[in-house]
Amino acid sequence: xxxxxxxxxxxxxxxxxxxxxxxxxxxxxxxxxxxxxxxxxxxxxxxxxxxxxxxxxxxxxxxxxxxxxxxxxxxxxxxxxxxxxxxxxx
Amino acid sequence: xxxxxxxxxxxxxxxxxxxxxxxxxxxxxxxxxxxxxxxxxxxxxxxxxxxxxxxxxxxxxxxxxxxxxxxxxxxxxxxxxxxxxxxxxxxxxxxxxxxxxxxxxxxxxxxxxxxxxxxxxxxxxxxxxxxxxxxxxxxxxxxxxxxxxxxxxxxxxxxxxxxxxxxxxxxxxxxxxxxxxxxxxxxxxxxxxxxxxxxxxxxxxxxxxxxxxxxxxxxxxxxxxxxxxxxxxxxxxxxxxxxxxxxxxxxxxxxxxxxxxxxxxxxxxxxxxxxxxxxxxxxxxxxxxxxxxxxxxxxxxxxxxxxxxxxxxxxxxxxxxxxxxxxxxxxxxxxxxxxxxxxxxxxxxxxxxxxxxxxxxxxx
Numbered sequence: 001x002x003x004x005x006x007x008x009x010x011x012x013x014x015x016x017x018x019x020x021x022x023x024x025x026x027x028x029x030x031x032x033x034x035x036x037x038x039x040x041x042x043x044x045x046x047x048x049x050x051x052x053x054x055x056x057x058x059x060x061x062x063x064x065x066x067x068x069x070x071x072x073x074x075x076x077x078x079x080x081x082x083x084x085x086x087x088x089x090x
Numbered sequence: 091x092x093x094x095x096x097x098x099x100x101x102x103x104x105x106x107x108x109x110x111x112x113x114x115x116x117x118x119x120x121x122x123x124x125x126x127x128x129x130x131x132x133x134x135x136x137x138x139x140x141x142x143x144x145x146x147x148x149x150x151x152x153x154x155x156x157x158x159x160x161x162x163x164x165x166x167x168x169x170x171x172x173x174x175x176x177x178x179x180x181x182x183x184x185x186x187x188x189x190x191x192x193x194x195x196x197x198x199x200x201x202x203x204x205x206x207x208x209x210x211x212x213x214x215x216x217x218x219x220x221x222x223x224x225x226x227x228x229x230x231x232x233x234x235x236x237x238x239x240x241x242x243x244x245x246x247x248x249x250x251x252x253x254x255x256x257x258x259x260x261x262x263x264x265x266x267x268x269x270x271x272x273x274x275x276x277x278x279x280x281x282x283x284x285x286x287x288x289x290x291x292x293x294x295x296x297x298x299x300x301x302x303x304x305x306x307x308x309x310x311x312x313x314x315x316x317x318x319x320x321x322x323x324x325x326x327x328x329x330x331x332x333x334x335x336x337x338x339x340x341x342x343x344x345x346x347x348x349x350x351x352x353x354x355x356x357x358x359x360x361x362x363x364x365x366x367x368x369x370x371x372x373x374x375x376x377x378x379x380x381x382x383x384x385x386x387x388x389x390x391x392x393x394x395x396x397x398x399x400x401x402x403x404x405x406x407x408x409x410x411x412x413x414x415x416x417x418x419x420x421x422x423x424x425x426x427x428x429x430x431x432x433x434x435x436x437x438x439x440x441x442x443x444x445x446x447x448x449x450x451x452x453x454x
Contacts, residue, residue: 009293012171014164014205017142017157023168025292028258030165 003087004047005076011084013041024083031082036061036068040075044085050076099133100321101365102140103206105332108366111140114147121152125159132193132208132322134163139206163208170194173260174212175292177228181216184227188297189215189286191265191307195298196326198289200334208322213263215299218279221246221266228254228262236261238430241423248411248420250274268303269310271403272389275410276349302340305330306350309357314393324361331358331373338376345380352386 007013010025020041023030033041036057043056054072058065079085094109101107116124128137138160140146141153148156174194181188193209201207216224225245229235236253239245245252251265267274268282285300299307308327312319330336345351358377362369369375392403404424411417 010172010175012168012175012292014168015203016160016164016205017138019157019161021161021164021168023165023172025172028169030168032161 004049005044005053006047006086007041007044008084008086022082022084027083031079031084036071037075040072044079096128096131096133096321097364097366099128099137099140100131100325101328102136102143102145103202104325104328104365104367106367106371107328109364111137111145113145116148116152118152118155121148121155125156129159129163129208131320132210134160134208135203135206136325139203160205164205167209169258170209170212170260171291173256173258173262174214174296175294177212177214177262178294178296180227180231181214181220181224184223186216186220186224186227189283190289190296190298191215191263191268192311192326194291194296195289195304196308196329198291199287199298200304200326200329207326211261211263213265215251215265215268215282217283218246218266221252221264224264225252225254228264232257233262237434238428240427240431241419242428243419244423247416248275248407248423268307269314270407271314271393272407272410273310273314273348273350273353275407275412278344278347281344281347301330301334301336302344305336305341306344306348306354309354310350312357312360313353313390317394319357319360319364321364324357324364327357328361328365328367331361332367332371336373338372342376351380352382352390355380355382356390 007022008024011022013020013022013030015038018034018038020033020038021030022033022041039060040053040057043053048056050072053076054065054069057072058068061068076085095112098109098111101109102111112124114121125134125137128134137146138156141148141156171194174190178188178190191213193207194212197204197207197209225235233254233256236255239252240249246266250267250270251263254262254264256262267277267279269277282299282303285303286297287300287304288295288297290296298304305327308323308330312323312327315323341354345354355377358374361367362371362374367374369378404420407420409417411420
């Protein structure tokens with residue numbers, strides 16, 4: 001949780017309309033990310049901490065960070081399970 | 091839908107193009123058919139972009155349907171990108187550098203959004219000296235040749251390349267040159283590697299041909315790859331000419347060196363006519379001045395033959411194979427292919443010889 005998050009190095013993705021399709025190395029079905037999840041994926045284009053990710057999404061959607069923190073943590077866990085997340089030591 | 095409507099989809103967002111996509115509205119069945127056919131023509135990304143830009147009138151539900159269809163196609167394209175990266179890593183591991191050709195290279199280098207350029211396979215170029223090493227590595231990794239070699243040594247000396255099929259069914263075309271037959275033999279293979287342009291997929295740097303060679307490859311593919319130039323290839327050519335920009339001096343030199351003037355003239359003419367591009371564009375003016383002879387037209391016609399296309403283009407190429415020894419090897423391979431090759435083609439030597447004689451006798 002303390003390290004910075006970023007897209008998994010071997011992941012491939014494409015924006016399609018308001019969605020992102022992201023495919024992890026070795027997987028055959030891409031994750032389809034919409035809405036806030038698509039915005040979060042966009043933010044993960046560079047290393048970012050969970051705290052900063054929460055702050056950026058809260059600012060973008062004009063909500064209190066506490067209101068989105070749980071959802072962001074779950075999202076991050078989902079990305080990790082899908083093999084789409086790497087961690088940066090920087 | 092008539093051809094100009096398809097051209098309108100293929101030309102969406104292309105500066106100077108005067109053809110327009112069909113404006114609609116469509117009922118759901120019509121739109122589904124449009125989307126299916128656009129997908130088969132590798133125009134799915136441009137169709138969606140045209141709908142998003144309001145160039146094609148769609149209801150919210152129809153837009154959602156187009157989005158779902160495009161997502162299904164992109165899911166395949168992402169797997170192809172993975173296959174491309176895996177191929178690059180595998181070949182890099184045995185010391186074989188590659189140049190990425192066609193779809194993925196065009197998508198990432200020549201379009202504002204790679205999603206605009208749909209593609210359905212992976213093509214890579216390797217140096218002639220590396221072809222056997224590359225094929226050895228791919229076969230050792232569990233891939234299989236789509237067809238056996240015509241005769242031992244043919245691929246390395248004369249073929250356009252070799253198609254291998256991965257376990258997941260995706261095909262990797264490993265090229266040694268850009269096109270088969272006369273025009274392929276005339277390409278200076280050193281010049282293909284003289285310049286490159288890089289893009290990144292999955293965090294890995296991949297190299298494509300330089301702009302001049304990408305333009306020439308699109309022209310060769312448009313004119314010689316099939317009877318009717320594929321719209322996505324004409325768009326690639328126009329995209330390079332009208333958006334990316336090409337160096338006409340470099341093009342002129344290479345077209346002359348490769349003897350590709352008639353091919354490029356025809357491809358540019360087809361693109362400009364199909365998309366209604368302005369004739370005063372420098373690329374159009376330059377291409378219209380390229381010389382074409384009757385002999386060129388006969389040679390190009392061989393590529394458009396149905397049925398015996400390979401035999402026709404190979405026979406046309408025979409006189410251009412440099413050196414008597416290689417010319418003899420080439421002719422011998424065409425006349426007497428290996429039995430495994432013939433079995434894979436569902437043929438035998440006698441019927442092949444008969445067909446070849448038919449090609450020789452039949453006028454173009």
